[in-house]
Amino acid sequence: MNDSERLYQTARARFLEPSFGNQQVWLLLGSAVLFTLGATTQAGWRNAVVLLGVLTLHELGHFVAMRAVGYVDVRIFFVPFFGAATAGWRVTGTTVLREAAILLAGPLPGILLAFGISFSQPVVWAFHPWLRPTVLHLLTVNAFNLLPIGPLDGGRLVNMALFSRRPFLQVLFAVPTSIGLGAWAYVQRDWFLGALAVATLFFAYSSEALHFAADDLRKSEGAFPPRPTELTDEQLRALYRAGLSLVESNLPRGKRKEHRRAAAEMIVARMRSIHERLSAPTPTLWTGGFAVTAWGLGLALAAYVFIRLAWAI
Numbered sequence: 001m002n003d004s005e006r007l008y009q010t011a012r013a014r015f016l017e018p019s020f021g022n023q024q025v026w027l028l029l030g031s032a033v034l035f036t037l038g039a040t041t042q043a044g045w046r047n048a049v050v051l052l053g054v055l056t057l058h059e060l061g062h063f064v065a066m067r068a069v070g071y072v073d074v075r076i077f078f079v080p081f082f083g084a085a086t087a088g089w090r091v092t093g094t095t096v097l098r099e100a101a102i103l104l105a106g107p108l109p110g111i112l113l114a115f116g117i118s119f120s121q122p123v124v125w126a127f128h129p130w131l132r133p134t135v136l137h138l139l140t141v142n143a144f145n146l147l148p149i150g151p152l153d154g155g156r157l158v159n160m161a162l163f164s165r166r167p168f169l170q171v172l173f174a175v176p177t178s179i180g181l182g183a184w185a186y187v188q189r190d191w192f193l194g195a196l197a198v199a200t201l202f203f204a205y206s207s208e209a210l211h212f213a214a215d216d217l218r219k220s221e222g223a224f225p226p227r228p229t230e231l232t233d234e235q236l237r238a239l240y241r242a243g244l245s246l247v248e249s250n251l252p253r254g255k256r257k258e259h260r261r262a263a264a265e266m267i268v269a270r271m272r273s274i275h276e277r278l279s280a281p282t283p284t285l286w287t288g289g290f291a292v293t294a295w296g297l298g299l300a301l302a303a304y305v306f307i308r309l310a311w312a313i
Contacts (some may be wrong), residue, residue, distance in 0.1 A: 007264060008240050014268045015227055015236070024075040032056075035078035042081070043301075048131055054137045055236035056083040058106045058145070062086035065105035069098045083141075083193070090276050093226040096160065096283045100291035103157045106297060107142035111302045114138040118308050135309065143302035146295065149181070149196065150174055150203035157295050159207065161288040164280065167208040174204035209249075210270075213242045226279035243270035 032052060039048035059076045066074045066088045074088035083232035086106075114135050146154040150170075163170040178200045217224070221238050225231060231239070247266045283291070 001179045008237065010264055011240055011267050011271065012236055014264070015271050027075060027077050031078035033082070034080045038080040050130070050133045050137050054110060054134070054141050058142060059084050059086045059108055061105040062102060065102040069094060069102065089272050091226070091228055093141045093232050094281055096281045096291060099160060099281070100157055100294060103153045104294060106153055107145045108298050109140035110138040111305065113296060115301060115305050118305050137231040139302055139305055143299065144297050146302065149177060150200040151196070154295060157291060163249060164283060167211040171204045171208055174200050209246060210273050210277050213246060217242055217274065218278060224275065224278040225229050228275065239271045239275060240267065242274050243267045246270045
C-alpha cells in the first residue's frame with residue numbers, strides 16, 4: 001500500500017466514524033477556562049462569568065437543535081478573546097427550515113430571556129450587580145449574532161436563504177460588508193471587528209469554493225446519498241480527491257506532498273463539508289421567505305428590548 005492509498009484509507013475511516021468521544025468534555029472545559037481567564041483580564045471577573053454563562057446558553061441552543069435533527073459529533077468549544085462555537089456533522093437529509101431553526105436556536109433563547117427580564121421592576125434589573133450586566137450581555141451577544149455578517153448566525157441564515165444558489169452574490173455582499181467592518185474597526189481601534197472583517201471575506205471565499213467543489217462532484221458522479229454509510233467506495237474516493245484538492249490549494253506548492261499527512265484531519269473536515277453541501281436543501285420562495293422573516297422578527301425583538309431598557313434607565 002503506497003502513501004497515497006494509506007492516507008485515503010485513514011481519511012476514509014475518520015470520515016465514516018465520529019472521532020471525538022469523551023474528548024468533547026475536555027474540549028469544552030479546557031476552552032471555557034482559557035476563555036474565562038482571557039475575558040477576566042479584559043473586563044473583570046464578574047463580566048467574564050456573566051459572558052461565559054450567556055455564551056453557554058447560546059451554544060446549548062445550537063447543541064440541542066443539532067442533536068434533535070440528527071447531527072453527530074456535536075461539540076461546544078470556546079475561543080479565547082473571541083467567543084464560542086458549536087460544531088457537528090449532518091449525517092441525514094435536512095430542510096431549509098430545520099437549518100434555520102438550528103441557527104436561530106442560539107440567539108433567540110437569550111433574547112427572549114432578556115425580554116422577560118425587562119418586564120421586572122426597573123430598580124431590580126437596573127441596579128442589581130449581576131442582573132443588569134446579564135441582561136445587557138444577553139442582548140448584545142445574541143443581537144450581534146443575528147447581524148447579516150458571514151460567519152455569524154444571521155449571516156449564515158441569510159446566505160442559506162438568499163445566496164445558496166448563486167454564491168457569487170454572497171461574495172459581492174461580503175466585500176462591502178468586510179470593508180465597512182474594517183473601517184469601523186480602524187475608527188474604533190477595535191481588533192475584534194478587524195478580525196471579523198477578515199473572517200467575513202474568508203467565510204465567503206470558503207463557501208464559494210465548497211459550492212464549486214460540490215457542483216463539480218454532482219456533475220461528474222451524480223447524486224450522493226445524505227447518509228455517509230450509504231456512499232460507495234467510488235463516491236468516497238471522489239469526495240477524498242475533492243477534499244484533498246481544497247486543502248492543497250491552501251498549501252505552498254513545493255511542500256504539498258510533505259504536508260499531506262499532517263493535513264489528514266483537514267481533508268476529512270473538507271470531505272464532510274462538501275458532503276453536507278451535496279445534500280444541502282434548496283430554498284424555495286416560501287421556505288427562504290419564512291426563514292428570513294423569523295430572522296427579522298428576532299432582530300426586531302432585540303431592538304425592542306434595547307429601547308425598553310434604555311427608556312427604563
